[in-house]
Amino acid sequence: MSVHEVNHPMVKHKIGLMREAGISTKKFRELTAEIASLLSYEACRDFPLEGKTIEGWDGNPVQIQQIKGKKVTVVPILRAGIGMLNGVLDMIPNAKVSVVGLARNEETLEAHTYYEKFVGRLDERLALIIDPMLATGGSLDATIVMLKNNGCRQIRVLSLVAAPEGLARISAAHPEVDVYVAAIDERLNQSGYILPGLGDAGDKIFGTK
């Protein structure tokens, strides 16, 4: 696995704003979507281009470049991944969306799957899994396994904040998966929350606390 910590100043600035205690639901949501756009921009950096001739504004032919038939499915992990979805679709408007529902058991920290709906032809698509938080890595591990079991061979992950513990787990289990993050934080606390982290991203995006 390679981990790409995106060190662009805009990403660092925005993730810093998200750490503020008492941030509003509106602001947290906006920043989640904005960073998701910037992470997807990075994650698509190697997409192949092809040349095409079109008619330009003055009636003359002009050579342009366009992305060469890359099929993408974006895979939000419910709930919190939904907060990143519009930001990613702003960058990749033609992407199909597959959805997985997972909830972490607060005591065991194990991920429980309650929903999955994948688009067709996963073997031909690049999957971009989106979830703001990569903590123990249990939710992400389960999602990657589901995608692989459904034929997907190319998987990338976009997360706002990752813990070293979760990155190590994914690296060991899925060495071919690339992870793009806005920040790699220090560690997990005893309850499995990332420090310094963002707190409970799902609750902050949905306003449930």
Ligand SMILES: O=P(O)(O)OC[C@H]1O[C@H](OP(=O)(O)OP(=O)(O)O)[C@H](O)[C@@H]1O
């Ligand atoms: O790496 P892990 O230890 O699995 O933890 C990370 C997961 O926990 C959070 O979701 P949560 O289960 O709280 O669900 P929610 O999005 O519905 O709030 C988060 O959005 C990740 O999916």
Ligand SMILES: O=c1cc[nH]c(=O)[nH]1
């Ligand atoms: O820090 C964490 C860990 C898991 N889920 C969250 O929302 N935040």
Ligand SMILES: [Mg+2]
């Ligand atoms: Mg949550």
